[in-house]
Amino acid sequence: MQYDPREHKKHNRQSIRLRGYDYSLAGFYFITICVNERRSLFGDVVEGKMQLSVGGKKLYRAWNSIPSRLPATGTDCFVVMPNHVHGIIALTDRPIGCGIAPQVSSGAPVCTNGVTLPEIVRWFKAATTNMYRAAIRRRGWPRYEKRLWQRNYYEHIIRDAESLSRIREYISTNPERWSMDCENPDCVAKDPFDMWFETTFSAPDNA
Numbered sequence: 001m002q003y004d005p006r007e008h009k010k011h012n013r014q015s016i017r018l019r020g021y022d023y024s025l026a027g028f029y030f031i032t033i034c035v036n037e038r039r040s041l042f043g044d045v046v047e048g049k050m051q052l053s054v055g056g057k058k059l060y061r062a063w064n065s066i067p068s069r070l071p072a073t074g075t076d077c078f079v080v081m082p083n084h085v086h087g088i089i090a091l092t093d094r095p096i097g098c099g100i101a102p103q104v105s106s107g108a109p110v111c112t113n114g115v116t117l118p119e120i121v122r123w124f125k126a127a128t129t130n131m132y133r134a135a136i137r138r139r140g141w142p143r144y145e146k147r148l149w150q151r152n153y154y155e156h157i158i159r160d161a162e163s164l165s166r167i168r169e170y171i172s173t174n175p176e177r178w179s180m181d182c183e184n185p186d187c188v189a190k191d192p193f194d195m196w197f198e199t200t201f202s203a204p205d206n207a
Contacts, residue, residue: 023117029089032154036147040082045178056080062128072114077171084183086171125149
């Protein structure tokens with residue numbers, strides 16, 4: 001059946017947040033952060049390759065600075081798309097949380113020497129917003145509406161090596177599949193990765 005762009009909203013990513021999970025626990029976390037109103041501020045996809053704007057290039061600098069700015073954190077695969085970013089955050093040097101059966105806060109040790117995933121995302125949003133706002137005043141960058149980023153973000157706990165490998169591949173090849181990206185206003189088909197993701201991670205305890 002042909003993909004209907006009018007059904008676009010039905011294919012948006014839904015956050016798979018585990019109730020009661022302690023997001024300070026060590027492990028890998030896949031995140032997606034979208035520009036408010038999905039405005040394309042960071043460049044364009046041309047023949048399957050991302051052509052970054054100056055602002056898009058600076059997002060990489062902010063991402064790569066996370067480990068030096070926030071304790072017990074690491075960064076993995078990352079990509080800037082026209083109106084969103086995908087990346088993998090690693091939380092380290094703390095009780096293990098990810099794996100086949102992630103721990104939950106009711107029985108997991110409490111982390112006292114590191115930040116949580118939401119704190120990392122807040123820092124990234126704030127740092128890049130300040131950078132972008134200054135560039136609007138000084139360099140005339142395209143303006144955004146009300147805020148640079150959407151209030152929420154998508155996140156997923158990566159449970160095993162197979163999922164980590166698939167998600168890394170998805171991130172690194174995302175520009176090649178821009179025509180199927182659910183964040184693309186002109187999306188013409190549904191990405192097979194999204195279908196795999198929905199099928200694999202649709203258990204009731206992930207709702």
